[in-house]
Amino acid sequence: MNEEEFDKMMEERYKDGSNFVRYGEDDFENKRAIDRNNIIPFARDPTIWKVKCMVGRERNLAFCLMQKYVDLKSLGTKLQIISAFALDHIKGCIYIEADKQFDIIEACKGLTTIYSSRIATVPKNEVSHLLSSRITRNEVSEGSWARVKNGKYKGDLAQIVAVNDARKRATVKLIPRIDLQAMTAKFGGGVSLKKNSTPAPRLISTSELEEFRPLIQYRRDRDTNKLFEVLDGLMLKDGYLYKKVSIDSLSCSGVMPSEEELLKFKSSENNETDDLEWLTQNFKA
Structure with a gap:
């Protein structure tokens, strides 16, 4: 390889947009993109449903649904829901992940403190905010x-x-x-x-x-x-x-x-x- 060929190869390798060139900020941008992709829901993701329930029973109902899932699975039957959870800062409702509203109604049968007729979907663009962690500080000061x-x-x-x-x-x-x-x-x-x-x-x-x-x-x-x-x-x-x-x-x-x-x-x-x-x-x- 002569000098002219070597210069041409180097120019091709390190020109703008080349995969051989990496900058420090590239890693940061890639990491941000990965983090965003982890929390942004895709169209194919199951729907999260907001279901009304008795205030104060949110955690208990989420646990009951999980226990019902395990019990029915041991009997060869499967609830058609993916997950159920409650949020401490939101009272009077729980969240259930499932593909269809009918699956929610079937899963909630027998649970008297949950109102399966009052169901609403959580918009896809609100899911990441719903699941983001919240830090609450218990501010304690004299005189308060x-x-x-x-x-x-x-x-x-x-x-x-x-x-x-x-x-x-x-x-x-x-x-x-x-x-x-x-x-x-x-x-x-x-x-x-x-x-x-x-x-x-x-x-x-x-x-x-x-x-x-x-x-x-x-x-x-x-x-x-x-x-x-x-x-x-x-x-x-x-x-x-x-x-x-x-x-x-x-x-x-x-x-x-x-x-x-x-x-x-x-x-x-x-x-x-x-x-x-x-x-x-x-x-x-």
């Missing part, structure tokens, strides 16, 4: 409002008074649900009977605690730097209950207290802090 997720105070309004990020815990202020009669029976030597009903929320006055005064300890909390009356492990102050809870046990997103709830959390005009400080000094003496 939250709802308790579980336990005796489930659904109750709580005000966050301190946050311990290291331990992922928060101190919250609540309207107490304390049965003082049951507590009297407990400390009076009587038999404490378990009650199925949860006590109604109400503030506890100082006079109601008088009979428990010998049992009450006075303790300053590190996280809030407040002085509390502690009775049977319960932190009480100005009629309110203060609890240390896991941040994950609180729902803080979009909490809008009612006017009635806000009135109950209005600071007491009777400043009992000085009284507690005075009592503490007497106990130390």
Whole structure:
């Protein structure tokens, strides 16, 4: 090969559009194209159907459909659906992947909390958005409002008074649900009977605690730097209950207290802090 032939070969090999030439940005563009193709549905993909159901039963229904699929398959019958799933941020419906609406109706037979007559297809251009991951942050800050997720105070309004990020815990202020009669029976030597009903929320006055005064300890909390009356492990102050809870046990997103709830959390005009400080000094003496 002479010099002229070599130059011609190099020119052909490395001209614009040649497969021999690769640039750094080419890999990036190719990767983006692959990522887009992974989430963009094709025309041949099965249809995703949105099916109305009872609120709060979304996950359970998706599981029931999967279990029904497995049970029928073991008997030699196959449900004509491909998948079923629920989304945490969308209430009152589940999503089923199938080719035909008739297949959805057949699969939902026997499930009373799903309304198979209320079905709609999810447009192809909305599928990628529907299945995209969502990151929700439970913003917790002092002074903000939250709802308790579980336990005796489930659904109750709580005000966050301190946050311990290291331990992922928060101190919250609540309207107490304390049965003082049951507590009297407990400390009076009587038999404490378990009650199925949860006590109604109400503030506890100082006079109601008088009979428990010998049992009450006075303790300053590190996280809030407040002085509390502690009775049977319960932190009480100005009629309110203060609890240390896991941040994950609180729902803080979009909490809008009612006017009635806000009135109950209005600071007491009777400043009992000085009284507690005075009592503490007497106990130390």
